[in-house]
Amino acid sequence: MTNGEEEENAGTAARDRSGRRAGRFARAVGAVAAVGAAVLSIGLASGNYGTATQTTSDTATNTRSDANDASTEPLSGSAQAPRSSSDQGTVTTGGS
Amino acid sequence: MTGRAEFPLWGGEATVLVADGTRAEAARAAVGTVVEAVDAALSVHREDSVAAWVNRAEGREVRTGELFRWALEIALRAWRASGGLVDVAGGSLDWREAVIEDPLRLPAGARLDFGSVGKAWAADLAAERAAEAAGCGVLVALAGDLAVAGEIPAEGWTVRVCDDHRTAGGLPDGQDVRLTAAGGLATSSLRVRGHRSLDGTVVNHIVDPRSGLPVRGEWRTVTVSAGSCVDANIATTETLVLGHDRRLAGRGLPARLVHADGWTRTLNGWPEREAA
Numbered sequence: 001m002t003n004g005e006e007e008e009n010a011g012t013a014a015r016d017r018s019g020r021r022a023g024r025f026a027r028a029v030g031a032v033a034a035v036g037a038a039v040l041s042i043g044l045a046s047g048n049y050g051t052a053t054q055t056t057s058d059t060a061t062n063t064r065s066d067a068n069d070a071s072t073e074p075l076s077g078s079a080q081a082p083r084s085s086s087d088q089g090t091v092t093t094g095g096s
Numbered sequence: 097m098t099g100r101a102e103f104p105l106w107g108g109e110a111t112v113l114v115a116d117g118t119r120a121e122a123a124r125a126a127v128g129t130v131v132e133a134v135d136a137a138l139s140v141h142r143e144d145s146v147a148a149w150v151n152r153a154e155g156r157e158v159r160t161g162e163l164f165r166w167a168l169e170i171a172l173r174a175w176r177a178s179g180g181l182v183d184v185a186g187g188s189l190d191w192r193e194a195v196i197e198d199p200l201r202l203p204a205g206a207r208l209d210f211g212s213v214g215k216a217w218a219a220d221l222a223a224e225r226a227a228e229a230a231g232c233g234v235l236v237a238l239a240g241d242l243a244v245a246g247e248i249p250a251e252g253w254t255v256r257v258c259d260d261h262r263t264a265g266g267l268p269d270g271q272d273v274r275l276t277a278a279g280g281l282a283t284s285s286l287r288v289r290g291h292r293s294l295d296g297t298v299v300n301h302i303v304d305p306r307s308g309l310p311v312r313g314e315w316r317t318v319t320v321s322a323g324s325c326v327d328a329n330i331a332t333t334e335t336l337v338l339g340h341d342r343r344l345a346g347r348g349l350p351a352r353l354v355h356a357d358g359w360t361r362t363l364n365g366w367p368e369r370e371a372a
Contacts, residue, residue, distance in 0.1 A: 022228055025221055028162035029133045071179040072343070075331055076323025078279030081350035081365035082255075085274040089256035090100075091111050091237045092268065093283045093319060 098249065105131060106215065108239030112226060115249045119230035126229035127236055130222040137163045138210040147208055155204035167210060168196045170217050170326060177327075178334040184210045186303075212241070216282055216329035219243040223325075235275070242281040243325040252276040259287045259317045259354055271352065271360075273367060280325025284332035285317040285354075302336050313339025317354040320344070321366070 099117030101124035103110050110131065114123045137160075139145045146164045160168075171184040175191045185191070189206040202208075210217075220243045223236040227246030235244050235253040244253060251274065258270030275281065286302065302311045318335045322328035331351070335344045341363065344351055350366040362368045 021221065022224055024162070024166065025130070025133075025225060028166060029129065073173075073177040075177055075327040075347055075349060076279075077349055078277045078321050078323050080277035082273035082275055082281070082321050082367060083252065084367040085252075085254045085272040087251075087254045087272060087274075089254040089270075089272045091113065091235065091242065091253070092256045092258055092270070093237070093240050093242050093281050094258040094268065094270070094285060094317070 103128070106135075106239050109237075110239070111235075111237040113235040113237075113253060114226075114230050115233035115247065116230065119232055123226040123230040123232075123234050126226040127222040130225050131218055131238065133163055134167075134214065134218040134221070137161070138167055138214040140209050147210065150200060150202065151207050153200075153202065155201065157199045157201045159199045161198065165196060165198045165200070167214065167217065168194075168200075171208070171210065171213060172196065174213050174326070174330050177330050181334040181337045182213065182330050184208050184213055212282075212284065212329055212333065213326060215239060216241045216243075216280065216325040219325040220280060240283060241325050241329065242275075244275050244278050244280070246278075248276055248278070255281065257281075257283065257319050257352055259285055271367075275321075279321060279323045280328045281319065281321050282325050282328035282332050283317060283319040284329070284336050286311060286313075286336060287316055302333065311336050311339065313337075314356055315339070315341065315353045316356045318344070319352045321350040 097117045099114045099120035101112045101114075101120045103124070110127060112120065112123050112127050114120050135142070135145070137146045140147055140151065142148065146158075146160050150158050150160065150164075172191055172194070174182040174184070180191075183189075183191070185206060185208055189202060189208075194202065215238055219236050219238045219241040222238065223234055223243035223245035226234040226236055230246070233244070233246035233248050235242060235255075237255075242255060253275045254272055255275060256268070256270045256272050258268040284302065303309065313336055315336060318332040318341075320328040320331040320335075322331060328349070331344055331347060331349055335341060335351075335353070341351070341353055341361070344353075345363050348364050351363040352366050353361045353363070355361070
């Protein structure tokens with residue numbers, strides 16, 4: 001398979017995944033209002049008026065001692081790596 | 097001609113780039129719909145979110161809806177893919193025993209904070225919805241998490257990669273790169289969102305699971321390009337937690353790392369030098 005064919009296949013797969021997610025998102029957002037009401041009723045019925053627990057950090061925490069490379073799973077790659085640019089980017093990515 | 101829309105979001109800024117400048121408003125509206133839905137589902141900074149109710153449930157059953165259930169699937173994937181190093185439950189939940197269903201019942205004491213994984217997921221969803229709504233290629237940046245969807249402009253999308261994406265006072269120093277394929281770009285850094293601990297020491301927001309203490313690895317900023325912003329975020333976060341780049345090198349994802357001393361390293365095909 002040529003590089004071009006691999007990129008085309010990767011692009012097709014990405015579009016397929018995108019299409020499936022779009023349908024799921026539409027269904028999910030359509031149900032948001034009903035969900036909010038249901039959750040509220042459960043909370044009120046339980047007498048749970050307490051302040052929501054709020055954490056201010058992105059804790060990447062794991063209490064297991066066996067977190068190692070052997071237990072990981074692959075992550076998806078983009079069809080092409082970023083390329084050098086002589087233009088100035090007006091959108092930034094950085095720590096957040 | 098390309099177009100651009102911006103609006104404040106989650107303490108930062110959302111930026112939407114569109115290949116067809118006449119479709120900027122349609123794309124911006126689609127992004128707004130996504131971030132509002134994700135915020136209502138996942139935010140721990142509001143008491144009426146689904147996440148807030150789940151965190152208050154203490155073993156009781158809560159109806160969460162499809163979006164939250166979907167987010168839990170993403171969280172489980174992050175936990176599995178990272179070998180447990182990226183955990184939105186912060187160690188308060190054994191994911192091997194968790195049953196993702198709606199209604200949801202988590203053990204008492206379980207607390208979820210989707211944090212950067214949730215933001216990255218929102219970027220992925222927003223980019224796809226915006227591309228569909230606008231009918232053209234888009235780049236969506238949500239407070240530093242980037243996702244690209246739709247047909248890419250011939251020149252690609254140019255992005256500045258830096259230690260801190262905040263642009264107050266001008267564009268920060270960094271490397272400019274072109275994104276020429278759909279996917280995501282995420283950066284995690286120990287330089288920002290730090291806070292002062294009770295003893296006066298400034299600590300960062302990522303915790304080392306092996307010690308329970310804030311990360312103090314050799315890399316201060318990690319940027320990764322992946323097939324989605326979520327996967328990029330998993331890779332950046334686990335790398336900072338691990339404190340080394342060996343796993344990241346093995347994953348084959350293009351990456352740029354900034355050492356604590358300020359020098360940079362690139363991996364897996366990331367362009368090493370800026371174009372002249």
